[in-house]
Amino acid sequence: MSQQAKIFFNDLKPLLDQFQERLVAIGQKHQVPLFYEPIQYVLTLPGKRIRPLLTILANQTCGGRLNSALYPALAVELLHNFTLVHDDIMDNDALRRGQPTVHKKWDVATAILAGDGLMGLAFKKLLEAPEGDLLTMMRRFTDVMLIICEGQGLDKMFETQSEVSEEQYLEMIRRKTAVLIELSCELGALSASAAAENIERFRQFGYNLGMAFQIQDDVLDIMADESKLGKTVGSDWQMHKQTVLSIRLRRELRQKVDDLTFEEFKRALNETGILNQVQDMYRDFFNRARQALKELPQNDSNQKLQELTNLIQNRRW
Secondary structure, X not given: OOHHHHHHHHHOHHXXXXXXXXXXXXXXXXXXXXXXXXXXXXXXXXXXXXXXXXXXXXXHHOOOOHHHHHXXXXXXXXXXXXXXXXXXXXXXXXXXXXXXXXXXXXXXXXXXHHHHHHHHHHHHHHHOOOOOOHXXXXXXXXXXXXXXXHHHHHHHHHOOOOOOOHHHHHHHHHHHHHHHHHHHHHXXXXXXXXXXXXXXXXXXXXXXXXXXXXXXXXHHHHHXXXXXXXXXXXXXXXXXXXXXXXXXXXXXXXXXXXXXXXXXXXXXXXXXXXXXXXXXXHHHHHHHHHHHHHOOOOOHHHHHHHHHHHHHHOOOO
């Protein structure tokens, strides 16, 4: 983690500690150890808590009360962890945040059960939200859960398709990744009973940040330092996942990129200029996210969102 990131997260430590205390307490039940121990394990894994932080800061930007933000923030983090546990099973990943994945530490059946439990706990926590339009929040939460599953389905389908367009890829990552970051921001604004135009601006901020995050993630999966990334480098490559990198390289070389070795693939991305193109692509989404923030109330919480956006763009994890 960079020095700038350490300072940023240290400033928010009291807030994040309060959130983490509530998060860990959710899994502290012992009547069914096979069910709750993997959940507790997932919730105590090290993480930046980016999505719940977005929820809380969106709420605070719109003048909301911290307590009203914590419930949707917890729901978002639980939903996120549900997707990670099941995603790791589908991709057979061995590491998550530098630690063994649930299906490796236990087994696949236990991991499926833990993921199901995280989803149920997410709905339970959101239903406890003390403020905001709860019906709208629940509708959006349910819609997004299904959209994420659709995105994961598309991602899996694309593994066996030799031709996937860039437009199809962008729609897949919108569903798989961007909608959850969009929801995180939207729920924060809704929990603060924000004006409709500010709720929409936060949706735009979250969407663009989410698109940037996933495209950047695809680059990091190929180019990052595994010790900093916290998961296996090249896992997308090994699973033959369609990313904007592979789609553009296939179009440029007019051949299947699956025939290349991993090192040849990385070298070709540099030599063709595609790596630079894709980096420019996610920078553009980051800039659109910043523009949305400029149209929202300007206060300390908005400033923190600007700083967080910069940290995400400069991340190596």
